[in-house]
Amino acid sequence: MLLLSPQQIQQWDAYTILHEPISSIDLMERAARHCVDWIISNDHIRTSIKIFCGKGNNGGDGLAIARLLLQQQIPATVYILEFGAKGTDDFQLNLQRLHSLTKDIHFIQSPDFFPPVGKEDLVIDALFGSGLNRPLQDLNAAIVQHINQSGARIIAIDVPSGLFLDKSAKGNPVVTANYTLTFQSLKLCLMVAENARYFGEVAVLDIGLHPLFLQETEATFSLLSKEEIARGIKPRPGFSHKGTYGHALLIAGNTGKMGAALLAAKACLRSGVGLLTVNVPKNELPILQTSLHEAMATIREEEDHSYDGYASIGIGPGIGTAGSSEAIVRNLLENYAKPVVWDADAVTILGKNKQWLEQLSPGSILTPHPKEFERLFGASDNDFDRLNKAIELSKQYPLVIVLKGHYTLIAFNGKGWFNTTGNAGMAKGGSGDMLTGMLTALLAQGYTPLQATVTGVYLHGLSADLTLEEQSMESMLPSDTIENIGKAFLFLKE
Numbered sequence: 117m118l119l120l121s122p123q124q125i126q127q128w129d130a131y132t133i134l135h136e137p138i139s140s141i142d143l144m145e146r147a148a149r150h151c152v153d154w155i156i157s158n159d160h161i162r163t164s165i166k167i168f169c170g171k172g173n174n175g176g177d178g179l180a181i182a183r184l185l186l187q188q189q190i191p192a193t194v195y196i197l198e199f200g201a202k203g204t205d206d207f208q209l210n211l212q213r214l215h216s217l218t219k220d221i222h223f224i225q226s227p228d229f230f231p232p233v234g235k236e237d238l239v240i241d242a243l244f245g246s247g248l249n250r251p252l253q254d255l256n257a258a259i260v261q262h263i264n265q266s267g268a269r270i271i272a273i274d275v276p277s278g279l280f281l282d283k284s285a286k287g288n289p290v291v292t293a294n295y296t297l298t299f300q301s302l303k304l305c306l307m308v309a310e311n312a313r314y315f316g317e318v319a320v321l322d323i324g325l326h327p328l329f330l331q332e333t334e335a336t337f338s339l340l341s342k343e344e345i346a347r348g349i350k351p352r353p354g355f356s357h358k359g360t361y362g363h364a365l366l367i368a369g370n371t372g373k374m375g376a377a378l379l380a381a382k383a384c385l386r387s388g389v390g391l392l393t394v395n396v397p398k399n400e401l402p403i404l405q406t407s408l409h410e411a412m413a414t415i416r417e418e419e420d421h422s423y424d425g426y427a428s429i430g431i432g433p434g435i436g437t438a439g440s441s442e443a444i445v446r447n448l449l450e451n452y453a454k455p456v457v458w459d460a461d462a463v464t465i466l467g468k469n470k471q472w473l474e475q476l477s478p479g480s481i482l483t484p485h486p487k488e489f490e491r492l493f494g495a496s497d498n499d500f501d502r503l504n505k506a507i508e509l510s511k512q513y514p515l516v517i518v519l520k521g522h523y524t525l526i527a528f529n530g531k532g533w534f535n536t537t538g539n540a541g542m543a544k545g546g547s548g549d550m551l552t553g554m555l556t557a558l559l560a561q562g563y564t565p566l567q568a569t570v571t572g573v574y575l576h577g578l579s580a581d582l583t584l585e586e587q588s589m590e591s592m593l594p595s596d597t598i599e600n601i602g603k604a605f606l607f608l609k610e
C-alpha cells in the first residue's frame with residue numbers, strides 16, 4: 117500500500133468518482149456510514165455527542181455522520197466553525213440534508229460561543245482533514261485547545277485536525293484524539309512517533325476507493341504487505357545442502373555482552389542459514405560453545421582475519437567501541453567486498469569515522485535506531501526530516517538503511533518501505549541483536565540486500581506478534597521471540 121500525498125488522495129477520490137463511477141456526495145456518504153458503523157460497533161456512543169465541523173469536505177463528513185446518527189435516534193449536536201468562506205458543495209448539500217432533520221446546528225464565530233465540553237461527552241473532530249494547508253490559528257486554534265482540555269473522548273475523522281498529511285506540525289495546535297478513523301489507507305502523519313499523542317488508536321476504514329488507481333501511481337513511501345513478503349521467500353529444494361544456504365559470520369559479543377552474540381547467533385540459525393561462525397573474544401568462547409551447539413567459532417584476538425568463504429557478515433552486537441573493535445571494522449572494510457550488516461557498536465564506530473561510510477561495500481545494510489542514526493548522519497528537526505534524510509542518503513550511498521522504530525523504515529535507492537509488524541513488547545535490549553542475526557542469515561542465503569532486509573524486518577516483527585499468543589508485551593523476551601521465528605515463516609506460507 118502506497119502512502120499518498122494530499123494531492124494524490126484528491127486524485128484517488130476523483131479517479132473513483134470517474135471510474136466506479138460514483139458521485140462525490142455518495143462517496144462522502146459511504147465514508148460517513150463507515151465512521152458511524154465503527155463508532156457504534158466499538159461502543160463509543162455517549163448520551164452527549166458533539167460534532168465539530170469545518171467547512172471543507174472533512175466538515176461535510178461530520179454533517180453526514182450527524183445525520184446518520186440522528187436517523188438511528190442517536191442524538192448529536194453540530195457546531196460549525198464560521199470563518200467567512202462558503203462551504204464546499206458537498207458540505208453545503210449535507211448541511212441542507214441535516215437541516216431537514218434537526219435545528220440543533222450551531223454556527224460559532226467567537227470563543228464566547230464555544231459549548232461546554234466535558235469528560236462525559238463524545239467529541240467528533242471533523243474540523244480539518246487532508247485539505248489543511250497552514251497551521252491553525254485564531255478561532256480554529258482556540259477550539260482545538262477547548263476540545264483538548266475537556267477530557268472528552270475524541271474521535272478524529274480522517275486525521276486529527278491540525279496535522280499535515282506529509283510534513284511536521286510540531287509546535288502547532290492539533291487535536292489530541294483518542295481514536296482516528298482514517299479513510300482507505302494510512303497516512304505518513306499517522307506513522308511517526310512525534311504525532312502518536314495526537315492520533316491515538318488508528319482504524320483504517322475501507323471506503324472502496326478504486327484499487328486500479330494505485331497501480332498507476334508512484335509514491336516514495338509504501339507499507340510492506342504479507343503477500344509481498346511471502347512471495348519473496350525462497351524455496352528449499354529437496355536436494356539442497358548446507359552449502360546452498362551460505363556460511364555466515366557474526367562478529368558479536370564481548371565481556372559482559374555475550375548475550376548479544378548469543379541472541380544474534382540463535383536468530384541467525386533460526387532463519388535458515390547453512391552454516392554459522394561467530395567471532396568472539398577468546399575468554400568468552402566457552403559461553404558460546406556450551407550454549408549453541410550449531411554455531412562454530414573464531415577467536416577475536418587471533419591475527420588472521422580472513423573473510424574468504426563467508427557468504428555474509430553481520431557485525432556490531434555487543435562488540436564495544438574500543439580501539440580493538442575499530443580495528444576490526446577497518447579490517448572488514450578493507451578485506452570484504454560483499455554486503456555486511458552493520459549494527460549497534462559497529463554503527464557507533466562508523467559514526468565516529470564518517471569518512472568510512474564511503475567504503476562500505478555496496479548493498480551493505482545499516483540498522484540504526486534513531487539515536488544511532490543521529491550519530492551517523494546528524495540531528496533532524498523532526499521525524500519527517502529524519503525519514504526524508506534516510507531517503508536522500510539512500511540515493512547518495514548504495515546501501516540499505518533501516519531506521520528502526522515502531523514502524524521501521526527501510527530506505528533504498530530513493531524509496532522507503534514501512535514495516536507494519538512488531539509491537540511494544542520488543543522495546544527491550546536484545547531485539548536489535550536478533551534482527552542483525554536474521555538479516556545476516558537471509559543475506560547468506562542469497563537474498564538481495566533489499567529483499568533480505570524487508571523479509572528480515574517483517575519476520576522479526578511477526579515473530580514478536582506471534583509471541584503474544586503465549587506471552588504479554590511485558591513478559592516477552594527476545595529469546596522467546598527467536599523461538600517463534602519458525603511460526604512466522606509458517607504463517608507466511610499459510
Ligand SMILES: NC(=O)C1=CN([C@@H]2O[C@H](COP(=O)(O)OP(=O)(O)OC[C@H]3O[C@@H](n4cnc5c(N)ncnc54)[C@H](OP(=O)(O)O)[C@@H]3O)[C@@H](O)[C@H]2O)[C@@H](O)CC1
Nearest residue numbers: 129144147172173174244245246247248249250251252274
Ligand atoms: N479523498 C477521499 O478519499 C475522501 C475525502 N473525504 C474527506 O474530505 C477531506 C478533505 O476535504 P477538503 O479537501 O475539502 O479539505 P478539508 O481538510 O476539509 O478543509 C480544508 C479547507 O479549509 C481551508 N483551510 C486549510 N487550512 C486551514 C487553516 N489552517 N485554517 C483555516 N482554513 C484552512 C482550506 O481552504 P482555504 O482557506 O485554503 O481556501 C481548505 O479548503 C478528507 O480529509 C476527508 O475527511 C471524504 O468525504 C470522502 C473520501
Ligand SMILES: Nc1ncnc2c1ncn2[C@@H]1O[C@H](COP(=O)(O)OP(=O)(O)OP(=O)(O)O)[C@@H](O)[C@H]1O
Nearest residue numbers: 485521522538539540542543544545546547548549
Ligand atoms: N514499540 C515497538 N513497536 C514495534 N517494534 C519495536 C518497538 N520497540 C522496538 N521495536 C523493534 O525492536 C528492535 C529494537 O532494536 P534497537 O536496536 O533499537 O534496540 P535494542 O533492543 O536495545 O537493541 P540491542 O539488541 O542492540 O540491545 C527494532 O527492530 C525495533 O523496530
Ligand SMILES: [K+]
Nearest residue numbers: 241244275277
Ligand atoms: K479531522
